[in-house]
Amino acid sequence: MRVRAVLGSIFASTAVLVVGWQAGAVVLAPDATAAAQPEAASATSADGTGSSAESSQATAAPESATAPTVAPTAASDSDASAADSSAAAAPSVADGTFTGSTVDTRFGSVQVSVTIAGGAITDVTALKLTDHESRSVQISNRAAPLLREEVLAAQSADVSNVSGATYTTDAYLESLQAALDQAGF
Amino acid sequence: MRHVFPTMGTVASIELPDDHAHRLADLRAIFRATQARYSLFDVDSELSLIARGALDLTDSSDAMRETYLRALEWRTATAGLFSPHRPDGILDLNGIVKADAIEQAGAHLDAVGCDRWTINVGGDILVRGADDPWVIGIADPTDAQGLISSVSLRPPRRAVATSGSAQRGDHIWLGGDPGPARFVQVTVVADDIVTADVLATAIVAGGREALDDIADRWPIDVLAVDREGQILATPGLRPQPPAEVTRMAG
Numbered sequence: 001m002r003v004r005a006v007l008g009s010i011f012a013s014t015a016v017l018v019v020g021w022q023a024g025a026v027v028l029a030p031d032a033t034a035a036a037q038p039e040a041a042s043a044t045s046a047d048g049t050g051s052s053a054e055s056s057q058a059t060a061a062p063e064s065a066t067a068p069t070v071a072p073t074a075a076s077d078s079d080a081s082a083a084d085s086s087a088a089a090a091p092s093v094a095d096g097t098f099t100g101s102t103v104d105t106r107f108g109s110v111q112v113s114v115t116i117a118g119g120a121i122t123d124v125t126a127l128k129l130t131d132h133e134s135r136s137v138q139i140s141n142r143a144a145p146l147l148r149e150e151v152l153a154a155q156s157a158d159v160s161n162v163s164g165a166t167y168t169t170d171a172y173l174e175s176l177q178a179a180l181d182q183a184g185f
Numbered sequence: 186m187r188h189v190f191p192t193m194g195t196v197a198s199i200e201l202p203d204d205h206a207h208r209l210a211d212l213r214a215i216f217r218a219t220q221a222r223y224s225l226f227d228v229d230s231e232l233s234l235i236a237r238g239a240l241d242l243t244d245s246s247d248a249m250r251e252t253y254l255r256a257l258e259w260r261t262a263t264a265g266l267f268s269p270h271r272p273d274g275i276l277d278l279n280g281i282v283k284a285d286a287i288e289q290a291g292a293h294l295d296a297v298g299c300d301r302w303t304i305n306v307g308g309d310i311l312v313r314g315a316d317d318p319w320v321i322g323i324a325d326p327t328d329a330q331g332l333i334s335s336v337s338l339r340p341p342r343r344a345v346a347t348s349g350s351a352q353r354g355d356h357i358w359l360g361g362d363p364g365p366a367r368f369v370q371v372t373v374v375a376d377d378i379v380t381a382d383v384l385a386t387a388i389v390a391g392g393r394e395a396l397d398d399i400a401d402r403w404p405i406d407v408l409a410v411d412r413e414g415q416i417l418a419t420p421g422l423r424p425q426p427p428a429e430v431t432r433m434a435g
Contacts, residue, residue: 142401143396143400143408143409143418145417146416146417158335159321161321162322163321164323164370165349169191171329172196172307175330181189181198183187184187
């Protein structure tokens with residue numbers, strides 16, 4: 001539930017940019033506030049005819065929290081001015097990485113960064129995701145490759161037990177577990 | 186002090202404070218009773234009677250039917266990756282009864298007020314004691330004396346189970362030809378030992394796709410070793426604390 005909600009708010013902040021683009025305007029309004037549900041944002045982007053002002057109104061977040069707002073960190077001057085005035089139409093979105101402001105939701109603080117290249121979003125990165133237990137929220141618990149050098153240096157002297165695939169009695173005799181057990185007798 | 190004895194075709198290693206050493210007899214009785222009921226190597230066990238048709242499951246003990254139900258629930262939860270039904274039709278509950286016995290033994294120690302212990306049966310481990318976290322090594326599937334990683338168990342994480350093809354079959358029945366993505370060893374860290382053991386088995390059976398699915402659906406940490414020796418780890422088992430930047434796409 002929490003993960004879904006966090007994903008939802010990231011989707012919502014992404015939708016802001018998508019809406020902006022399809023309307024042919026840059027929507028990088030620093031003070032945009034929540035005014036619509038995510039469905040509304042989707043509807044606006046679907047017809048692609050909304051003005052940039054409407055698009056900024058479509059900024060949405062679940063639970064009507066203040067929506068993430070986006071300010072350019074690697075944009076050209078013209079884009080910076082577009083950010084100052086959300087009503088002004090800009091020809092296209094410059095390439096670059098845009099970092100949103102931090103938003104507190106009841107699920108924790110959320111901040112995203114969006115990378116644009118060739119007019120398309122190429123990457124969305126969560127910069128800040130913590131929950132109330134101050135433990136990093138794992139948006140995805142997906143396993144990733146680990147280099148052997150990255151693995152914790154596992155010193156057998158520090159280990160109380162060894163977890164391994166089921167030991168036969170014979171295999172046990174050859175195992176590190178047997179050595180640890182002897183040391184613990 | 187460490188106490189070691191053979192049970193269920195493998196070896197149990199139990200660490201107890203000296204003032205609780207006399208509890209060992211109770212623990213051995215728990216494992217002995219589990220073996221007597223569920224072993225398919227013991228022709229007189231209740232499960233062996235069922236296997237050869239001498240006893241109907243419907244007439245079996247409450248414990249047998251409860252264990253079977255629990256196994257069926259896990260079969261459903263894992264979309265059949267974990268199953269108590271062998272391909273030859275024999276009911277085999279050994280994929281769950283070892284963890285179940287470990288759980289019973291741990292519950293017994295808790296009930297008698299023992300607050301620091303480890304129970305390791307054939308590489309599946311349950312611990313108690315938060316002040317000084319127990320450090321568990323994860324075996325190197327290619328080196329009986331080696332470790333590929335270690336994990337400090339902090340509550341609520343109390344259980345580590347490893348399944349794989351490096352040792353004996355581990356009650357994992359792979360359908361078809363195992364592809365290159367199959368794992369030779371999967372370690373799951375969970376809050377309880379049955380979850381850890383069953384899901385480690387399911388991930389070995391289901392490969393990478395099952396790993397991604399199961400790691401998202403249960404609060405567990407996973408470290409898997411594939412046929413080429415590559416190690417995959419979920420964020421909780423990576424060497425640094427979860428990175429501040431979590432990549433979403435790209």
